[in-house]
Amino acid sequence: MPSVNSFKVQKRLDYKAPEFTALDIELTFNLADEYTVVRSQAHYKRLTADRKAPLRLDGEDLELKEVQLNGMSCQSRIEQGCLVIENVPDEFELTIENVISPAANSTLMGLYKSGTTYCTQCEPEGFRRITYFLDRPDVLAKYKVTIIAPEYGCSVMLSNGNLVAEGEKNGRRYTVWEDPFPKPSYLFALVAGTFDIIKDSFKTKSGRNVSLELYVDRGAYNRGLWAMESIKQAMAWDEKRFNLEYDLDNFKVVAVDFFNQGAMENKSLNIFNSIYVLTDKDTGTDSNFYNVQGVIGHEYFHNWTGDRVTLRDWFQLSLKESLTTFRDQEFSSDVASRAVTRLNAINVIRTAQFAEDASPMSHPVRPEEVVEMNNFYSVTIYDKGAEVIRMIHTLLGEDKFKQGLALYLSRFDGSAATIDDFVQCMAEVSGRDFTQFMRWYTQDGTPNVDASWTYSEDGRQLTLNLKQHTAPTKHQQIKEPFEIPLRTSFLNAKGQQVIPPELPCDGIILLNEPEQSFTFNVPDKQTIPVLLRDFSAPVKLNASYSDEELVHLAGCCDDPFIKMDSATTLIKRWCSANAAKVKAGGQAAQPQAVLEALSLVLEDKSVDPQLCAMMVETPSISAMMQYADKIDLDALQVLHETLEQAAARGLKPKFEALYAARKRGAYHYSVKEAGGRAISNLALSMLAVALKAEGKVSEADDLVLRHFNEADNLTDRLTAMRTAVHHELPSADKIAGSFKEQCQGDPLVYDNYFRTIASAPVESVVYRVRKLMREDENFELENPNRVRALVGTLVNSNPCAFHKKDGTGYVLLVDVVRALNAVNEQMAAKLLGPVLSFRRFDPERQELMRECLQQIRAIPDLSRSVFEKVEAALKDQ
Template sequence: MYRTDIARPIRLTDYRAPDFHITDTRLDFDLHPTQTQVKATYSVERRGAEDAPLVLLGERLTLKTVRLDGADLTPADYQVTAETLTIKSVPDRFKLEIAVEINPQDNKTLEGLYMSSGRYCTQCEAEGFRKIVYFPDRPDVLSKYTVRMRAPKAGFPRLLSNGNLIETGEDGDAHYAVWEDPFPKPAYLFALVAGELDVLEDRFTTMSGRTVELKIFVDTGMSARAEYAMDALKRSMRWDEDAYGREYDLDLFMIVAVRDFNFGAMENKGLNIFNASLLLADPETATDLDYERIESVVAHEYFHNWSGNRVTCRDWFQLCLKEGLTVFRDQSFSGDQRGHAVQRIKDVKMLRARQFPEDAGPLAHPVRPASYLKIDNFYTATIYEKGAEIVGMLKTVVGPDVYRRALDHYFETNDGTAATLEDFLTSFEAVTGEDFAPWLKWYVQAGTPTLGIGVTYDAASKRLTLNLSQQTPPTPTQAHKSPVPIPVRLGLLTQDGAPLSFVHDGATVTDTLFLLTGERAQLIFEDVAEAPVVSALRGFSAPVKLRLDEPEAHRFARFRGDPDPFNRWEAAQSLAKALILDPQGSAADYAEALRATLSDATLDAAFKALMTALPTEMDLAQSLTPVDPAFIHARRKAFKTELAAALKTDAQALYDAVPAEVQFSPDAASAGRRALRNALLDLIVSVDPNTATTLAETHYRSATNMTDMIAGLNALSQIHGEPYQRALDHFYERYKFEPLVLDKWFAVQAACAHPETLERVRRLIAHPDFDRKVPNRWRSVAQAFAANNPAVFHDISGEGYAFIADEILSVDRFNPMTAARLIEAFGGFKRYAEPHAGLMKAVLERIVATDGLSKNVAELAGKALAG
């Protein structure tokens, strides 16, 4: 039996500008854990139909009073529903006062105003502000905010909000602070934090010579762990000035770390709020991956000051306008900080792991969706990562100088407005004089295109002909797909992998860029001295799947020497996938190519680490139909063991040659050496668990930083048994009072591909330190198990599916946004072999039929089931 009480979707085609704008907003908060009083005063102007009523949005609010131009309204003057406050008759200009009461302590959705570790905190994107007070909670209503908050001095010494602090004072046992934000902003960028916090302070001098005060607020005693985030912030500010000419516009920039947060971080104007896991780091508690993510996310949220705040989005259908652009900006920043080749590979790995499966399943949706039930469900890899890829393609096609001029035009033309994708593309048209309308297809079509390349070489004429084609498969809501612009960067190699020159458009080159705009095109290269190896889609110049007509030997040639680092890595991954999925596949030739790579002194350690890692089981699942998880797990394990045996002596020698660092440094070169050493350890322990146990235990026990300690723990998890349990017990005793580190302890166990893991996971959720109401802790078990442990999650018994379904339903009762994100674990069930497909379908049917299901989970589970 299926639910029929699903809310009506919101559609882009139904968009209409707001009938009213609120030019100025004053908010007065009298903070109390269960009875916070909120008074809002709005200056309202009619800009739409003369007879339109004023409709304000609100949820979980207790309405106290409504006053219009100083006069009290009675219930006869307005209508209140569970989600709206409607005043039927209002003048064209008026002052509106609304008073409500809310309960932050009981708000476990972590949206609106809630309490985290005894502090008040807000999260308003996308639709959280309506849980604070009645308001036209949509991004195209921009208002200037003045905020006064009052709280007891004891326990709440910090009173923070957006903008500039203009007044403070005392009121008996309480105190107050008044903040003013001079820049109009949508309600989703409002922020408030109150509580006991330590602060790390610094300064930054902008390119125009202004001094900006920088403050990072953290748990008491944790300020030293914010030093890397502060350094990343200052580097981000300088980079945005140098790369985009964007200077910070306030005199104060603040970040607050909180433990309970649905997202990674939030770019509220001048007061970013971060999940503590993405802000706090020191060598003993944070891995290199944590440092990388902190650097990236700090940059991302800071860059939003222009791409999201100064220029925001007209409606939530334009979400990718701010997120896709800002992800591209933070990826570019990370590339400058850590090396573009390695960063590009990491970005594509994430795209393929998260977005490609999304595009291929029932949850596929365009980068700009046409409709939604809950916008919370569209904070997806498609919006973020694919959105970033489109911006990257635009830069590739127009070149860096024109790209910079287009972005200058975009920011200057749309500053202080709520813009659309069309506005963004118009800026490219304005500086080039060309038509960029075809690029909109990337935004409005779901699905991943397949780029086909047929190769014909004529030795007599030394002519190479490439026949290019593109095709995008149907997706659940779009059967027909139009061709999209695909930039294809191409190079040629000799059979030995050396660069090979050719003539294209009258010039002799070794690399060229071609823009495929239709379904088919033919590309001809002249003066090609020998039958070449084609190096296509260099740098992953477009987010497509490549089907290249070539022999296996050509992939080995690229593996051994393609000067394009991405294509060298791509060749290795492609070969590994083919060999693993072939029951007769051998690792012998692959081992020789990898040995040559590892011994190449010209390659840096971080790149070698990436080359050493085999495709994951989830990567392999995308290349197999129907998906048989047990087959994939067994074949990958066998291939890895064979590869490790072939490279045992070399891997051990290289491992020994990369000594463990006594003095930790988070810089890219040091992180690369640790990554290589730990990748080699992972390979070595695959050969002989008995011999490897001592090495893995020594690696774990001698680690001087969290990166190496977790690597040792992961190595022991492969061996399992008593050594693994001893290490787990040791780790717990050492870090049981460190919440962020303890999350890693939970996650390692949940991701262990051992038959007893499901039973272990059941014990973990009964552990005294487990709490479903803390998103980080719940994700460290449920998400780690569902996303990172396919072998056990897809156990043929179906018990893994049932476990995750139970967890989704449990969390959905109080935090629908977080619960809904795990639905994607079942999204591609139709691609799986039986009995997996039937078992996952039954689980989805059970979820959809559950009474009281949230809109978030109902929407995604319904799509997954129908798709």
């Protein structure tokens, strides 16, 4: 069993510049499943004045065959996972030959087999599983790559950059690729296999023609067409919005089935999890279309914010990921729906990220120490980081932000940068002091903002009183005040916006002290402040609105976030007021104010239908778990059911009208049509709830079964299946069986069946998940998509089933983590989130989760990824 000191803690302040750099490297791969020979020839140069410093090259799970220095054999040794060579000159050529086994590499890091395809994943530290090298992001080299393989099974062989040669030799095919841009090792990529190829082109604003190639599994050509369209949209958008043009003659995307992440931005050769490439009306939902477009954009935008300018060290990860996430959110806002994209991003922050802030794995946007870097590809780094970038954009405005970004990209082009470098560029173009703002990067935790207001006797002056407080966290007992931009407006009793002369023209109030007050001239005491418009800062706002004022905001405010948040706040208050009563066995009061707010949202014709569906849908229990510091799961389950039934029955006439008005006809994906389906499918689900609550189970069943049978697209079929299964309607097994039969042979579509079963709030779900793992031939423990769909859904999205007091969910988790720890530690670690914050639960569940974590802690040869999280949870006080 690993000890506390088994794994080295890496600290940001321990960063040291490299003693050597690689100027260029030539790689030759002789591909074979079990015995791939890798030959590297690298040109190294000493950077340090210490001429006695040895060369230390990173390596992991490599079979070393030969080392030559300037063409001659040389002495070397393996020490702490590094190849060490003493007495090297200041500049030299080093040739290394080693052997790896892609077929045996179940970690999906380095070079591995995805089904029949060879592919790579090198970020953050996977290149060291390919050959010995300076595997760190601040070493940038030019790459030339030769791939040799039998033509059978490898008709396509790709790497970064431009194809400079290809042919046959000794019965084997070869291709040679050269990338003119220096890059760190984590951006290296190789793919070899057999594919259908979708070809297109894009003409840049300067007139260059860029060849576009999308590689998908045989038979999946049509399912890749939307992804190709998304590539062209992303390229055009980046030119128009940020004046950033693509820089090579070709851009390639490959879809693979075995992938730990969503996608990888390797220079000119992006490798994608197939779920973010393949979609059409029969195999993808509206959400799939939206996500494919967004993820394609994200990885393409990395070409500048990540590839051309990379990271000095991995503690700067948010530099590329938060900036690129902000850019992909803006892309989706411009080409899809700004309001829907924004609310999606806000929901991630207010559920997953706030939960991470409150967990033992809480960390700043720029972490100070890590054990396993893969654990910090987190919602804090990506999504909270994107909110920090958005605040910079808010404070500077569009023009200054674009100037700052242009300065950053020109100043650090072709080099490795830091978060400080980026912020300094923003400071230079704006003349703004970012000293206090940097606390968003250095302090973890979620700031709480309390807001109250008073009126003068004549009602003509409103004094807004603001307080901020951030609770202590494990590594930071004292929190300094953040600089919090609160986008603000005022609303009168008629629902009209009021603009006091004291309000800055951009509507931004800056809260940068523990307590501040602001005074505004207003027409009367019925005028109220509208605070945190567009969720202008990632904070928890506690404002002293009355219930009537919240209903007014939900119905009249023009800001989508304020409308949604007002309804959510009413739900929180209702839960808080009724939790004790429910816990004692009583009945909760009717959520009258909530229903009034939701009714007004449904009546507001100016609200986009998809937005309306997002606002009116009953919050998940996972979301409701974030309403309080302590989680009473049993009470929440009752409150959730009560709220859903009250909304379904109280608003039933409106849902009937919405469902009756649904558009029929051939499926087409567009923002407008997706919105129509979203609201009509919500209406279907709520009508089923209402009818079942009224005892009309047969009527509910007929409605859902008819919807399933009439559906001509996956979005509608999936809604019907989920509704039938989750509400245990008589036709549930029939619909689920039909769905299974329709999608046999298509794992990505079949994953929807796994997700539906695993998310069902029914008694037997843990047993059913275990049975599917054991008996369903479509489940593969080695495939991350299957694990996420079945086990990940149960663990992360079905809290009442996973946290059942019989402990069966925790036993399942221990078994799965034990199995995954030996084959794919990243996936094992990703399943741990729901048990890390066990101290928030009731004593009985706390003890069960503590025992679960202790059993995981005792697994022999526990991986670093799992160890770090379990240790943090058990030590957390």
